[in-house]
Amino acid sequence: MSRIGKRAVALPDGVSATLEGNVVKAKGPKGELEFVANDEVIVEVKDGEISVQPRDNSKVARSKWGMSRTMIQNIVDGVKNGxxxxxxxxxxxxxxxxxxxxxxxxxxxxxxxxxxxxxxxxxxxxxxxxxxxxxxxxxxxxxxxxxxxxxxxxxxxxxxxxxxxxxxxxxxxxxxx
The missing domain is CATH 3.90.930.12 (Ribosomal protein L6)
Structure with missing residues (x-):
């Protein structure tokens, strides 16, 4: 199980995120970035945080889980601080x-x-x-x-x-x- 993927990505003040299908878009003071999540993971945006879950318990889904969460964290950090x-x-x-x-x-x-x-x-x-x-x-x-x-x-x-x-x-x- 992914230890990184279990944690939700908190949205800091000044950063907003939207979810359109598998595309996560983050907008902040430095600009706007987007990440296209793999079909093997489920992304949810609610209560000021973004959570990522594997679609099933397959090895492929679990391997994409932590990477997807880290990529989302990187776009949030990028639009906030660079x-x-x-x-x-x-x-x-x-x-x-x-x-x-x-x-x-x-x-x-x-x-x-x-x-x-x-x-x-x-x-x-x-x-x-x-x-x-x-x-x-x-x-x-x-x-x-x-x-x-x-x-x-x-x-x-x-x-x-x-x-x-x-x-x-x-x-x-x-x-x-």
């Missing part, structure tokens, strides 16, 4: 700068890499070695962060590359003579 993801750049000469809405990365290639930030995500570079991404959709924000990190993922010998701020790079020992 999400933020920080990336750090390590390496001599490695830097990032904003070029309009695009991020220009100098990460050791013969050319600068220009990444076009999609709608719904905003980027800032408070320092040349730091990128701050903000948005209301947690899934889209994580995808954008992963795509930027992929341009030069951190290597284990010197730690050079683009990494998440909370990530620790396990360093390896180099060759010995």
């Amino acid at each position: 999400f933020e993801r920080k990336l750090e750049i390590n390496g001599v000469g490695y830097r990032a700068s904003m070029q309009g809405k695009n991020i220009q990365l100098a990460v050791g290639y013969s050319h600068d890499v220009v990444y076009q930030v999609p709608e719904g995500v905003s980027a800032a570079t408070p320092k040349p070695t730091e990128i701050v991404l903000t948005g209301i959709d947690k899934q889209q924000l994580g995808q954008v962060a992963a795509e930027i990190r992929k341009f030069r993922s951190p290597e284990p010998y010197k730690g050079k590359g683009i990494k998440y701020a909370e990530e620790t790079i396990i360093r390896k020992e180099g060759k010995k003579k």
